[in-house]
Amino acid sequence: MSQKNSDGKRSARERLQEQRQREESRGRRRRTLIAAAVVVAVLGAGAGIAALVANSGGGKKKEPAGPLVAPQGATGKDSVTIPVGKPAAKSTLTVYEDFRCPACSQFENGFRDVVNELEQKGELKAEYHIVTLIDNNLGGTGSLNAANAAACAQDAGKFSAYHDLLYKNQPPETDDAFGKKARLLELAGQVPGLDTPAFRTCVDDGTHDSWVKKSHEAFGKTSYRATPTVLLNGKSIYADQANPLTPDKLRQMVAEAAKG
Missing domain, CATH: 1.20.5 (Single alpha-helices involved in coiled-coils or other helix-helix interfaces)
Incomplete structure (x- = not known):
């Protein structure tokens, strides 16, 4: 090659x-x-x-942990209703509210006396549904912790007194003071017979946290979107700004229902 x-x-x-x-x-x-x-x-x-x-x-x-434990005496579907007053009362006041909600405080502080008066007379019973809208909107745990503490008070037969006390001492909406369990326990000391070891354990452990979550979920399944939502015998009575509710009007409506 x-x-x-x-x-x-x-x-x-x-x-x-x-x-x-x-x-x-x-x-x-x-x-x-x-x-x-x-x-x-x-x-x-x-x-x-x-x-x-x-x-x-x-x-x-963070979701509430632990089993769902309804407070003593809770009624209704899923036991998310806390009843107050005599069961035989002809009129029922249904209230959806949040312990951090300023408008709820206005309703409670403005109508507390007439509601208590009518309950004591046996003319009106109330059904409370507790929600946590403010926690969801602004963050924090005050709505949840206060609701759990109120459920703990229900266990002790002191719901009404503690419920009213929370609204009398409600912090500003943006102040998550009720997120501190020490504050909730401090307020409980003002309700005779409530500040017991059992109540403290219930508050500290969040015994009813899952129940509060269930109550809030039940509210979400209704057609109502704001707190407070106030119904008398199933009819909304607090949302009409053109015809605002007054204690005297509430008293009159209950009297008319008793006649009918």
Whole structure:
């Protein structure tokens, strides 16, 4: 074989080898780019999920733990109603409220005397449904902790007195003072016979936290969206700003229901 042919064949082999090396190099770069794109896509999806979590409340929200324990004497579907007054009363006042809600405090402090008067006469009974809208809207645990403490007071037969005391001492809406269990226990000391070891354990352990959550969920299944929602014999009586409710009007409506 001549030197010229030998050099030609060797050059052809070298060119083929170089071409294969270039193709392999391109293949490696292509695989690297694909892998990088996959990583970016995964990271991007993760960031999107994180954004959704952040927008829905900054990650996992703490949920009340433990079994659902309804307070003593709770009634109604899922036992989320706390009754007050004589069962034989002809009129029923249904109240959905939040212990951190300023408007609820206005209702309670404005109508407490007439409601208590009518309950004592046996003309009116009340059904309380406790919700946690302010915790959900502003953050904190005051609505939940106060509701649990009120349920603990119900266990002790002191719901009405403690319920009224909470509203008399309600902090500003943005002040989560009821989130501090020490404050709830301090207030309990003003209700004769309530500040007992059993009550303190109930408050500290959040015995009724899951029940409070259930009560709030039941409110969400109604057509009502604000607190307080106040019904008399199933009819809303507190939402009409053009015809505001007064204690005298409430007393008159209860008297008319008793006649009918």
